[in-house]
Amino acid sequence: MGATGSGYLEARIVEYVARLAAGLEDPDAFSPRILSRLYREAVVNVALRVAEPRDRVLYCSLCGRGPYTRRGLYLHLKRVHPHEILELVESEVRRISAYAKRRGRA
Numbered sequence: 001m002g003a004t005g006s007g008y009l010e011a012r013i014v015e016y017v018a019r020l021a022a023g024l025e026d027p028d029a030f031s032p033r034i035l036s037r038l039y040r041e042a043v044v045n046v047a048l049r050v051a052e053p054r055d056r057v058l059y060c061s062l063c064g065r066g067p068y069t070r071r072g073l074y075l076h077l078k079r080v081h082p083h084e085i086l087e088l089v090e091s092e093v094r095r096i097s098a099y100a101k102r103r104g105r106a
């Protein structure tokens with residue numbers, strides 16, 4: 001079962017991705033207890049992918065819209081892309097798991 005089985009957890013995951021992508025949260029200090037290590041890693045990886053910094057402003061990598069301030073991108077991601085963000089996180093979780101299995105870590 002993935003994180004998408006729970007509405008609360010889903011909302012938290014979208015929130016974390018949006019905050020990290022917008023630079024409102026430090027990825028090095030990011031360690032919410034609600035998420036497993038696997039999900040934390042996936043959330044950070046997806047967050048790096050959904051924002052594109054350009055000329056000191058931010059653009060959305062999912063739809064190309066912008067420019068946004070940090071707060072603006074955060075709100076945009078949460079309002080417009082919650083489902084895409086969850087799909088990206090789930091697929092990243094699967095990718096990391098498969099990689100770990102091949103490496104004999106799982």
Ligand SMILES: [Zn+2]
Nearest residue numbers: 060062063064
């Ligand atoms: Zn967008």
